[in-house]
């Protein structure tokens with residue numbers, strides 16, 4: 125299988141794509157569902173996605189009775205990360221095919237095959253499902269608040285810290301072997317991201333296309349490799365620990381953008397470049413905008429090695445760095461200079 129050819133991403137309108145599918149179960153965020161639903165072919169069932177806990181998701185599955193199972197052909201995710209992740213879980217559990225219609229580009233979830241949920245607040249990947257199609261309705265996506273699309277830099281910028289951690293792990297003889305093709309993909313995505321920043325900031329058609337295409341390549345590469353080491357490392361682990369400790373749920377890409385800047389300081393891995401990318405993208409990543417206190421930051425950072433070990437996360441900078449108050453100080457000094465958002 126060639127990296128990048130796992131599924132198709134098509135530019136179309138949400139009306140057109142839903143006219144062409146069979147009877148469907150819609151897993152949605154609202155907004156935009158209330159307004160979108162007025163102009164699309166109705167769903168057989170609509171489920172609001174607002175909770176990724178497995179117990180809640182299983183409850184949704186239980187609500188599908190025999191009649192639904194007989195009539196529903198496919199699951200369609202419509203919205204942001206929670207809608208697309210919920211759609212994955214429902215399609216995977218019910219054996220239905222999956223169409224994803226992201227209405228914002230804040231996260232790569234709609235383009236990846238790993239079914240990620242929460243169990244008691246912890247991230248778990250329980251299976252895989254490849255979407256049949258990912259449909260991009262550019263006007264719909266661009267009508268969302270700009271910050272929710274600019275947040276899309278997070279899951280691409282994470283290649284910066286993710287690749288660094290992967291190299292560390294390989295050098296320490298830990299985890300999956302190095303692959304030059306995946307490392308080159310990560311590096312290419314980072315340099316393309318750098319070039320695309322004006323379009324991303326403007327949330328232009330090309331900016332949205334770039335983010336979606338980057339996600340498609342990331343998703344296909346992760347599915348083929350069976351892991352996501354080139355784009356997920358200590359920045360995601362810090363974010364998971366922070367969410368676990370605080371129960372907070374930020375827009376994923378914003379939290380990850382913040383975490384890449386913070387962890388690149390710990391890695392001594394060109395943090396000013398990561399800072400510059402966030403700044404030029406206009407993404408909302410300042411700790412005050414995200415509601416991240418210094419104490420919460422420290423707690424998630426100083427406890428990162430223990431958390432990663434307990435969760436059996438991959439080897440990363442957390443396994444070798446001195447994650448003490450001095451390290452947190454240095455990191456915080458940079459992240460608190462990130463631009464404030466007026467959105």
Ligand SMILES: [Zn+2]
Pocket residue numbers: 232279360376380
């Ligand atoms: Zn992510």
